[in-house]
Amino acid sequence: MKLITRTSSILVHVLLSALLLATLFATGCQKEKLQKPNILFAIADDWGWPHAGVYGDPVVQTPAFDRLASEGILFNHAYISSPSCTPSRNAILTGQYHWRLGPGANLWSTLDPTTPVYPLLLEDAGYKIGRFRKSWGPGDISNWDRHPAGHDYTGTGFAAFMEERSPDQPFCFWLGTSDPHRGYDKGSGKKSGMDLDKIRLFECFPDHENVRSDVADYYYEVQRFDTLVASAIAILEEYGELENTIIVMTGDHGMPFPRCKSNNYDSGARIPLAIRWGNGIDISGRVLDDFISTTDLAPTFLQLAGVDVPEVMSGLSLLNILKSSKGGIVDAENRSFVLHGKERHVPGQEENMGGYPVRAIRNHDFLYIRNFEPERWPSGTPDYLEASIPYCWLGDCDNGPTKTYMVENKEKDGLHETLWNLSFGKRPAEELYDCNKDPEQMVNLAANPAYQEIRAKLSAQLLEQLELTADPRSASTEDFDFDAVPYLGQGPRHPSYKAVK
Template structure:
């Protein structure tokens, strides 16, 4: 009780000091940068100086997860502080967002903040489709221009985006930049080959380029005298764009780097195991700014954790985190717009995944997909994907191919401590039946409480919503649909 009271007082003090002088916010979000690709997580190859500095001067989260491992729903969840499945069309890639869902950027603007964004922030999709008159993250411009032109008497919130390390990559850039291919850790769901090591090195090259951008933004804040009063968050929207990563609910798709710096208001050099969700970002920013958090936001403010840089007592800390997915790309057989719906619950030890329509293909069909990429269209093109497909006839490669592209059972269970790459499904083992039952009950209860239409008996429309990418309409017309 004494510790709980202390934490409450610290949080209140932090909030009160913020009200006296509202903090600036710099939200740095990479595109397809996933865990564990930062030095702070033990990666021996990644070069992440900006992230490392923020970790030295702030709080690093070791267990941060997205709401959905796909660009648009992940970003929608960040903006609204809500789980992706609560956002109707916004649960899918290349979708939209209804203005009726409170948006932390606009709420901050209403509270006196200047807002803006650079490069990839919200999306992709059509934000005007359901009534937005302007970009959901405010005006778009380079960060230095925004800082130069802003009203210095007002606090600001800026969404600092990028398209790194999204594919395509220039082949060989990683090796040319000096990344040691021999030291790269190849996940257990790939064969260990020079081609795949080189592909991962090219990804590292773009991660480093992103870090240089963030470092430059921090230097600008320092020159302007704004660094110490700015909350800086650095993270990525989901896992790396490789097979069994991006678009998947395993840690390599759903877990992300996350660090928060806020001058002296957040202790330096701390690491926490608190389960952090992307739905927690909006309420954290709003509370720090002294702005009321809407009841519709399902996330919880991280200020109580940030105020001490320590994990909360077990009674106040989430024992699990929930996330999932609907349609990434229309990767099933033409002309279907069906997605691959799945939900997951992650505890310290276990990952349980429910594949809600297991007769569909998790990465899409091998031929004849609605999406113009055609072959396994839910997985970005690249040398790793091509290697698995080209060498399918090799029995040693075939097992990796199946892990990445084959149909999956309705239920998957992984022991994340014994099997960190999550390749050994234990769901069918009798000795783990009680674990499956317990986790399933907790997951379904959470989904019902948070109004997931797939678990509340409501009409489910995720597969019927438009895929708002112009190239798809043109492609389907060319094929007679």
């Protein structure tokens, strides 16, 4: 009896030790895993700020985005590098402003295959990397040995990627989509039950039911993207990886409407951004006003994975912000402004005149814009004689009911003409907007005598930043002819455009 007790005691002791060891081992593994979080990067196509429920939009419903914000961090001032697909995505992947990427600054272009991109650096460090639907591009990267966004899981999906991986391998997944890029299923928003009267239109749009219905169709696709992200979150939960995954949900630039996409106003350059990271963000539900550039994401991901950030990356890691316990402004010293710009979106000017080059600086009070070629048309030449050829008119603005309504009703009254001019008319070399008095940036104050001190200060600050970031548009960096880069797309272009080889 005594022996049995003793044996039992030894057994219990052995079992307890084994349990302790297992716990220690598990804790060790856990620690190891904590140092290597997974990354899920979910990016919509043409989804602009503030079109999410958590930003107060009364119509569009984005439960997945709202959840990530409430369980993580919501960013009020996140901006792209360029309001155009290819350069915006290049800037995200490379952690650099698009103007540092040669041809990669333009839509439908290429990217130098020696440029470091975060997914491949992570793969080299042991991560499993994959992508779904729209990632890099559009353009041609056939000269890359590996796709810069990872292996293609478009046919099988995120669930298949997760099924394939071994549980101890960290992963990095690019969850893309073409929502809410045009074309839309006309009337889909209204049909889904959206109340068109409740839609908050940007001030630059005329208030007409065609416009409201067009915005509702855009919302419909925003919601479809949100559903895609919800399903990916569910997959992470199923695999027990939700807390150790940093989830970033955002868009590549503003909505595909006049004075939005391919423009450097907030309606084109400002994007929704929420980041959730269960194991890494201690104080969740914070709302931040620091200026964030999407070039900051690549250095953040690399730093989180313990991978050296290449010096060439101009973005600034967000780690101090994620780890902070503060709301509002966390890093005033480094994040009091943001830069963005534009080179050629589509060749929409007559006679191969190129794109509409722009650089901009935005702080909490002002937006200052420098238009380098003010004799060109910001949305492409309004060549209506060729309107029968698809895409050939005002090519820098996606075709759709809002654009059609604005063009066809330009001469209806003074308001319609003013709005047409704001979207499609020529612009002066400098623009300045008082974002407190005029949050939608409708009234250009650059020539207003009361604002000359501010204008001069921001102009100097912008030029200084372009110097610091080695922008070919700055004085001391070698010129690069962005307009001479071949346009590889078959879509929008001016009828006079001759392909450059």
